[in-house]
Amino acid sequence: MRTALVRRTVLTASAVSLALLATACGSDKADTKADAKPSAGATSAAPAAKAKTDAELAGLLVAQADLPEHVIKPATPEESAAAAGATSDKPECLPLVKAQAMAPVGSAAGTARVKAAAKPKEPAANASAEEKLKAAMDALGTTATAVTLTSYEGKGAEEAFATLKAAGTACAGGYTGSQGGEGLKIEKLTPGASVTAGDAALAYTVVGDADGDKLSMELVVVRKGNTLATFSAVSLTGTAEQPKAVVDAQVKKLG
Template sequence: MKRTSGARLCATAAIGALSLSLLTACSDEGSKDSTDAKTSASASASTSSSAPAAKAFTAAELEKLLLAQGEVKGYKVDSGDDTLPKAKTQVKTDKPACDPLAWATAGLAPGDTDANASNSVSEDKASTATAQPEDLADAFDIDITFVGLSSYEGDGAAKAMKAVSDGITACAAGYALSADSESTKVTKVAAEKASGTGDESLAFTEDVDMDGAGTATFHSDVVRKGNTVATFYTVNFSAMSEGGDMGDVPAAVITAQVAKLK
């Protein structure tokens, strides 16, 4: 598969957690080895005991708290309805402890709640472009961040954060992931420096096997503000077709989204 056709396939395929399952189809040519994931522990400030007892938001209320077009300069906002899985049952792992990680990368609630909403935020290079891209692959050299919001009763949000933190440790050696009848292997999970936003935050990387042709490294951030948890997962179409590092979650997206949470 040529890079251009591979990029086109990646652009039209389901992504979020599904992008991990579709890496094989999008990477027929050789890929570069992924960069080593950072291993620094992450957390911003608070503990489970500080979680409020506020009533959880509904899915409809969370939809209104998602970033909207025009709220992040240099980025476009899309509903993500065509690319993100609709339910946790569509995303499965071979280790229950790893489920919160897979859900977080799919814009789904990492904890026990039905109140969930998601969308995607992508670089708006067209607004600042001064020249045409050299080829179609260059046109797909953009970062897309999948954002998920979930809300919880009582200390549920703090428990969701702990589930993700525990998953990072328990799944350090990797896990198998299946989504929409496709499967892949996460070979390594590691904590990295978190954004430090909200009441509590953590971040992790996942190295994903590209069918024996190297690995791709994906970055995720998870932030709790009050009883709401925000998840962020970034994919670069061009990098996905080549392997290597997908790039950090844009700080501007995290900051703007967390600022909207009450």
């Protein structure tokens, strides 16, 4: 199990807790698959609205009823505190590191966080030892997603989105992100599977190297009015799927 590898990802605590949570929870449903189109980032002018507070955003986070094929858990105070300490060796890449680390990008008026792990498929009651072992290994590959909502005054959400879009271009060749004393070298950042949601959307595949182990993460950013939703997905096996079901459910709750 690649616990050491995932511990060195930008998501640190949330990556480990999410993935381990997924391996402990069974279901007869599998995670959804993403398409393979280029990423999209169209913008749309929306009337300004009053920024939402932490409590108001918390009420808009995806919940268990919204995603029955996932296990939903709130971010811990320790994870929220660690997010504030996210850093990068390149200032222009810090917005990407913050988005992966459940930290606000820009000056947010409110922030709320939750974690969603796709339920792995349980083996049949009469499964052989080999089938049970395979099911356990498949569970380790469950995609775990950190969801962060941030709300802004004025054009703050548009500005934060633009900052992330610019960072995606400037940091395509790589950077190093760190959180809680652990760092991860990002080798490259490329467009992820296309996302059409909200007023604007971006999707990236982030490829890292942790002591020779390759790690492929998915990062999705959606703006809806003056609220920004970021989705950072990881897997203990090293390759995460884009969390389409989580993105769709969260954007639906934003209205």
